[in-house]
Amino acid sequence: MARNKKHLERFQYTEDNAIEKPFNWTQLLRLLKYVRPYTKTLLPIAIVAMLVSTLVRMFVPVIIGRVAFDVAIADENIRLLVWIVIGISVMYLFNYVGNLLRIKYVNILGQNVIYDLRQHLFSHVQRLSHRFFDTKSAGSILVRIMNDINSLQELFTNGIINVLMDIVLLSGIIVLLFALSPKLALAVLIIIPIMFYISTKLRRNIRRSWQTVRIEQSKLNSHLNESLQGMRITQAFAQENENAEYFEGINTTNFQAWNDASRKSAMFRPFVEMSNAVGTVILLAYGAHLILAGDITIGTFVSFSFFLGMFWEPISRLGQMYNQLLMAMAASERIFEFLDEQPNVKEKENAVEIMDMKGHIEFDRVQFAYDDKRIAIPDLSLEMKQGETVALVGHTGSGKSTIANLISRFYDPTEGRVKIDGIDLQDATIESVRSQISVVLQDTFVFSGTIMENIRFGRPDAEDEEVKEAAKVVGADDFIERLPEGYFTEVEERGNILSAGERQLLSFARALLADPRILILDEATSSIDTETEMRIQEALNKLLEGRTAIMIAHRLSTIREADRIFVLQDGKILENGSHEELMEREGEYYELVKSQFQMLDAI
Template sequence: MARNKKHLERFQYTQDHAIEKPFNWKQLVRLLRYVRPYTRKLLPIAIVAMLVSTLVRLFVPILIGRVAFDVAIKSGDVSLLTWLVIGIAVMYLFNYVGNLLRIKYVNILGQNVIYDLREHLFSHVQRLSHRFFDTKSAGSILVRIMNDINSLQELFTNGIINVLMDIVLLTGIIIMLFALSPKLAIAVLIVIPIMFYISTKLRRNIRRSWQTVRIEQSKLNSHLNESLQGMRITQAFAQEKENEEYFEGINTSNFAAWKEASKKSAMFRPFVEMSNAVGTVILIAYGAHLILSGDVTIGIFVSFSFYLGMFWEPISRLGQMYNQLLMAMAASERIFEFLDEEPNVKEKENAVDIKDMKGHIEFDHVQFAYDEDRIAIPDLSLEMKEGETVALVGHTGSGKSTIANLISRFYDPTKGKVMIDGIDLKDATIDSVRSQISVVLQDTFVFSGTIMENIRFGRPDAGDEEVKEAARVVGADEFISRLPYGYETEVEERGNILSVGERQLLSFARALLADPRILILDEATSSIDTETEMKIQEALNKLLEGRTAIMIAHRLSTIREADKIFVLEHGEILEEGSHDELMNRQGEYYELVKSQFQMLDAM
């Protein structure tokens, strides 16, 4: 429970910093820019359809009050009344068609905008640097791309046109009321300033409530994602009960936030209805007085009644729309927070492509820090020649993986240069660098799909035979052929139907098929048993042939054949040389090998 409380407090501190912000009109304008591509085709049709239905609604009360009551009924003109009924029926038919077209085209427009926004956000997130993913959980990113964008759906599918329609309708009603009887219009609309004053008081609280809802949802989704991915660990340590208690705490906070936001939002509609009731009482009382005094006719009173009934409808919808807008703005703040995130690894405008990479790597006085207090590499200079197999060894935190990340340009050095074929990586295009480098990690990621699709991932245009040949070379064909459907076997999420070793062999086949000029093996054989390792050692030799290879390994038996071995400690090179040279020197490397063999003997 102590862990849960501390974790929740830490989560609250890191997530609630963005609550106190004024309504950002620039952000709303920025959001509406996604409508721009559809302003020539879809939006005009929707606007015309909206205007047709709105004009029908504005003119029908006049026809009923001024023509039907004050002329046709008063004079007993049945013919005029008949034609009036037919005319109103035709107008309502136009109203039906207008509404049909409006709803159809605003929904098409809204779905297109949501599609574009989600596509833009996902594409942007894919281009962000590793440093971004170091600080953001998968759950929080998922919430932005799915839930937050879904929250904008109502705004784009109905909101924009409905606001325009309600403003036109409200303006038309006010004009009609004053045209019919200025005295009566002023009397029934006297409640509007009071209503406006009170409603503005609600805005800040309602907006803050919906911001809180988005934050609580992010917590809930992040925890769900973490819990599901770590379910085996939870069960292994029998921590289901504590996990349930923690989930209950987050779920309760989410429920309370929704309850509070819904309660505040629900206050607006009853307030509008109360204003409507006050206006109706004024209309009946003062309208009767004006009829008796001869200032207005029965027809004007009837038209007034229609317009007053219509008047509160757009106001109520605008109130609801304001709530939707607040929800949308709370979501859009979080979306734009990600869209405004700039990659730490930036590509220059005049960046050059590294074509036909040879694989000659140089570190020139490189310094790198993950943050100000964590200097991983203080000052490193080294050279890896074309076609060399280089091994990086050292204790955890010595800088091995950091060097690999700098070569792949997942990070840029704080100082100094990382060069490939004499070109500073900061001057090269990111795609041209990474497309010629393959990385095989200890924790192999397998995508949902077939075995064939997973091996082909690094080179989508490869033929089936090329895929199979790559699998045969690294020894993966043997276990693939035993699967129910061979290469067409569907693997589950993260490749759970495969053993750790099988997933590792799959990653070797993927790397070989990509045919990289530089190959990075980051603890790539640590998950493979000794027997399997012996089987793929020959395959590894083929895999490394003609390529610059960087091998990071704790199991020192895998790097005996390396051309050069760098022994690292706190980002500095303690020793370098071949296996034999370093063993003869009996320095740090010798001690590492000796201690590892002693551990094996003890086992």
């Protein structure tokens, strides 16, 4: 767990920087831009409905106080009183309809905005370079796309319209209070500046608390994702108790962060209620004095009583809304951090499409470093001719996979150029390059779905017969037909119902169905038994005709038939040639083959 603790400390250091940032109004406006597509459809309906219900709420107290009490009741005018009751009933009917439409359309608006934002974030993350995924865990990315965006749901479904409604209501009440009695309005509202001052002092602490909650949630989700993915390793080393203890520590910290944020946020509502109580006492005492002095009527006092009860309600909601806004800002900071992330592998505006790739590959004085401390390739020049099968061998860290990644343009060279058919890959569109290259990795990924869908992944428009033919070519047809529903068998997450060898055969079929011009096999036969490997080798001999193939393998028996073999060390080419030529030289390749045969003899 020491490794996990160090990772957690590093995560704490990088994430805590966000807490010290001031409230970012530009970021809020940026967030509200996602509402823009609905400003001509859903939003106007919601605003009109809100205005109708708000106006009803503002004018009913005036009618009750100034008309019902001061006129109808004072003059004992029963007929007028009946009409007032009917009129108020009709107004409340409009209020009901307005609230119904407001709630309906703000929820539709909010769900649409959340959908758009999540879609935008996922689409953006998909287009980020491999370097981004080298530094971010799957758990932390999952938290941004799911939890952080869910935190914005309340803001968009209720917050925006409710804020407008409360601002309109508060503004209207203040105007009406001063219109009814300036003296009583000043007396009742004297508590507002004091309340505003104290609430302002609370903002920084509340904001910091909710940002801490987001950080602790991210840690919890990241660790949970890692633990679930590594459950077999945890059980293999009997580390369940220690892992549970470590999870309990993270869970407890998350629990305490939520409690702290909730406690600070909960302080606002009692403070508003206390202010309401003070205002009520002032209304009773000073209002009674003004009535006795003849400055106001009983009806005005009644209207004030209604308005005072209504006045603190939107203030309380605005306080709660402010807490929601702080949570939303804490989440949006993390969302926009990902949206502001730019791919390291960028496509030029005038990038050209490689329409019919031939497969001639050149490395021209290429240098590449993953970071300042890891120089993978210091200076490399090589050529892979069209239709040639090239093998890359060498010890771990020699640069084999890095070369494959540069050909697929998962990374761009630090210096120099990687060219296909004479075109610098940095001048070509990424899609036109990758769509004509298939990669089979050592760690094969199988998606949830059927066998048929997994093979068809690289070429969605392929016919069923084409899928089956690709599976037959690589020898996957035998085990697929033995499955309960054949090609339409549902595989579990990551293909757990299949063996490692079967998953690799599946990835072979997927890659070959895509009909690539360049095929990269990165330790692709490492999990396949010798008999299956021989079958695949026969299929590959036919399949690789007319295609450029790059084979990366530690098992040297798989590359004997390669046209050329490059022996690498520390990103440099020690020697190259055919298997026979390299064996005759008795150099580094000879020693590698010799050591593997000695290991086999020892077994």
